Amino acid sequence: MAELVTVLSSLCLLLGAFLIFSGGLGVLRFPDFFTRMHAAGVTETMAATLIVVGLMLHSGWGLPLFKLLLILLFVMITGPTASHALAKSGLHGGLRPLGDNTNNERH
Amino acid sequence: MILTVVAIALIVVMAMAIARALLGPTIYDRILAVNLFGTKTVLLIAVVSYIFGRPDFLDIALIYALINFISVIAVLRFFEYGSSKVNEKVGEDG
Amino acid sequence: MFAISTLLDISVLTLLVVVALAMVRERDLFATVMLSGIYGLLSASFFVLMDAADVAFTEAAVGAGIFPLLMLTVLTSVGRYEAGARRIRILPLVLMLALAGALFAAVVQMPPFGAVDAPSHAHVAQRYIHESPDEIGIPNMVTSVLASYRGFDTLGEVVVIFTAAVGVVVVLLGGRPKTPQQSSQALMAEHKVLRIVGKMLIPMILLFGLYVQFHGEYGPGGGFQAGVIFAVGIILYAMLFGLSNAQRVVPLGVLRWLVALGVLIYGSVGLASLLAGGEYLNYSVLASDSVTGQHIGIILIELGVGITVASAMVLIFFAFTRATRSRDELEE
Numbered sequence: 001m002a003e004l005v006t007v008l009s010s011l012c013l014l015l016g017a018f019l020i021f022s023g024g025l026g027v028l029r030f031p032d033f034f035t036r037m038h039a040a041g042v043t044e045t046m047a048a049t050l051i052v053v054g055l056m057l058h059s060g061w062g063l064p065l066f067k068l069l070l071i072l073l074f075v076m077i078t079g080p081t082a083s084h085a086l087a088k089s090g091l092h093g094g095l096r097p098l099g100d101n102t103n104n105e106r107h
Numbered sequence: 108m109i110l111t112v113v114a115i116a117l118i119v120v121m122a123m124a125i126a127r128a129l130l131g132p133t134i135y136d137r138i139l140a141v142n143l144f145g146t147k148t149v150l151l152i153a154v155v156s157y158i159f160g161r162p163d164f165l166d167i168a169l170i171y172a173l174i175n176f177i178s179v180i181a182v183l184r185f186f187e188y189g190s191s192k193v194n195e196k197v198g199e200d201g
Numbered sequence: 202m203f204a205i206s207t208l209l210d211i212s213v214l215t216l217l218v219v220v221a222l223a224m225v226r227e228r229d230l231f232a233t234v235m236l237s238g239i240y241g242l243l244s245a246s247f248f249v250l251m252d253a254a255d256v257a258f259t260e261a262a263v264g265a266g267i268f269p270l271l272m273l274t275v276l277t278s279v280g281r282y283e284a285g286a287r288r289i290r291i292l293p294l295v296l297m298l299a300l301a302g303a304l305f306a307a308v309v310q311m312p313p314f315g316a317v318d319a320p321s322h323a324h325v326a327q328r329y330i331h332e333s334p335d336e337i338g339i340p341n342m343v344t345s346v347l348a349s350y351r352g353f354d355t356l357g358e359v360v361v362i363f364t365a366a367v368g369v370v371v372v373l374l375g376g377r378p379k380t381p382q383q384s385s386q387a388l389m390a391e392h393k394v395l396r397i398v399g400k401m402l403i404p405m406i407l408l409f410g411l412y413v414q415f416h417g418e419y420g421p422g423g424g425f426q427a428g429v430i431f432a433v434g435i436i437l438y439a440m441l442f443g444l445s446n447a448q449r450v451v452p453l454g455v456l457r458w459l460v461a462l463g464v465l466i467y468g469s470v471g472l473a474s475l476l477a478g479g480e481y482l483n484y485s486v487l488a489s490d491s492v493t494g495q496h497i498g499i500i501l502i503e504l505g506v507g508i509t510v511a512s513a514m515v516l517i518f519f520a521f522t523r524a525t526r527s528r529d530e531l532e533e
Contacts, residue, residue: 017112020117021119021120023120023143024119024123027123027127027140028127033135033136036136044146051154052150063162067162067166068165070169071149071153079146082179085183086139086183089135093134
């Protein structure tokens, strides 16, 4: 049982690290703001969840587990909200996605 | 061992975020980079607290998560509110 | 184990230098504020790597939270781009190089990090470390030194924060509370998502502030950090729901009372010690058992610190925002 938990925790941590790395690469290499935001937002929340779950499995029962749970809840609530606020602000400030052929000025 | 790999991956991504913050043509790219940097710092602190065996660092990770979110909201809010001044646009509010 | 911490130290320090250089060269002040947020986060990470949890806590809250917020308020009234071309001026350059040289020379002559015979580890620190568990009995030694052994210094810090708040109020608000103006409600009314998430988060933030305040004796935390967290929660409310709503929740008059109340509490604890027969700020005489007296004293003064810091930060934020708001309205 203990080995299963350790293996699971290592798996979550490695997967999270891979996702974070790919998200970072996306932010650096994607062509415009909205695509970069997509790379950052998706990987950030997912990878953070995986890493925190991995850490939770790694630690035993106790107060740190509860604090990690709080961090997880917080990241899951604020990550998508921050992406939403960023995208809305970008549109409001006049940025348009690449390949946007419509002439919508009002949102 | 695995935690070290995760910590290194996090630092590499933090460096990438800084690169984007320095390069990013628009201000929104920079805000995105700062937000990314903040969330990676949260994870780095949590991982480091396990590497060094100090569970009290988790409080610090929690407050970083808070501060990061609030600064992004603050920046966007001020950007919107002061947009007539901040962007030096003439005419109505952008 | 040593290799990974050295690697982390070097990477964080290198990133600090890179960000600092970028901040200096950047002409767009908005970007500079963003970079200063990153700088604050990096510094706080470095403090965590150096095992200084309380300092990291405060640096995160202040350097990455409050400071960029206040700088942004200033930017809305100052303008976004750095004006004018830069000429190289000889005298400031020479002065700065001389100062940098002096600092480098001083740092090089300091004892190596963690050396056993360094002055900071030799004299009073030994006594604090050995006697603190018996005399004061709280696990977090940073709090016991800050609040009890060096209580005078902390009193001075609280008075400094109070004075800063008073200065800002006098300069920006003219010293008299004005009636709250109608803020631009329409702008934020569209942000339903942010408002709903904010309504969920703000109680959690305030609760976390209370946790940090009272947990400061057992882990990283204490009055300063808790005060900043409280202030950040209220500032978030002000940003999402408008300044006039926020001023209905915490009126300016109440804030002015609170900022003084914290300092008053701190001073009164010292006075109570005098009246009970000990020296000023000697908490041992506050109860029949000296360890209990220390605990009572520490809790009370941390409460005073938290109240003053929280109300000072909120007051400064309100003052800055109202000042930029009224300038805009005067110009139209």
